[in-house]
Amino acid sequence: MEEEKMIQSAGAGEGRKIVVAVDESEESMQALSWCFTNLVSENSTNTPTTVYLLYVKPPVPLYSSIDAAGYLFSGDIVGKMENYSKELAHSVMNRAESVYGNFNIAAANNIKLEKKVGMGDAKEMICFAVEKLEADVLVMGSHDYGFFKRALLGSVSDYCAKHVKCPVVVVKRPNH
Template identity: 75%
Template sequence: MGEENNITITKEQRMVVAVDESEESMHALSWCLTNLLSSSSSSGATTTTLYLLYVKPPLPVYSSLHPAGYLFTGDIVRKIENYGRELTHSVMSRAESVYRSYNINNIKVEKKVGTGDAKDVICFAVEKLKADVLVMGSHDYGFFKRALLGSVSDYCAKHVKCPLVVVKSPKN
């Protein structure tokens, strides 16, 4: 009767961090590792999967009937595809070096790459991965740029079903 039963409840937590070639996204990843993951991993009660999500823009599609179709020969298409692969590798390598510099335990990192309109791909991935939180950097566009281009984070805030953290980079 003198024995104690220690019961540890573990919960799997899933975080998606949207990364791209910008400094803002790498700052958001650093912020996430410092503020969301460092404290949760120290307790040991939570196992976290951190998904690094990069969205490649879609390749332009031209048919031979399209007036600009002659511009995109097989060689050019292959070069565009190679550039996309190199850019993906570069972004993911940068994100991995940011992650590795924190040396946090109890975290599993998975890299995910999607192709298409960033806002749609991010929302789809968050739902498909059953994310508990989405972390994104803010490009901090002004009113006019945001009105013309739209804001990926604004769109995601309206469409994802999990909490969204938008991390603004400090002004230099």
């Protein structure tokens, strides 16, 4: 599958490199839309721009062959979990491509779209990808969790803002 590429260094090519972290949430698609509206379509200098869609799959949990109740844990279940993870990544990338398609900006503004999929802890993989791809900016959505949820779950956007070396744009959920 095309999006199953491992994250590799992009090299020292010319042009802007924008990483947009996408997931199954509406907030990430809003961040992608914001990116195309505010960062890419205003590309008046016609600088070649590569927009990387980055999706991070959660790691597949490791199980012993016998579960807590003493039943043999089938390899089919692990395989189904892996298939679900691949299907989810494919679905997220399709949604992101449809957002991109709504802007019709690729040919006019010298825009290239690339899909990258990683696996692991989202905040660590996003930081790793931004460094390896030598991104100029990271764009991500905010789930806008309250204080307690953020304290328990942690904030991926907060972590990335503190650990990446490029500017980070966190697109908040619009108030409706």
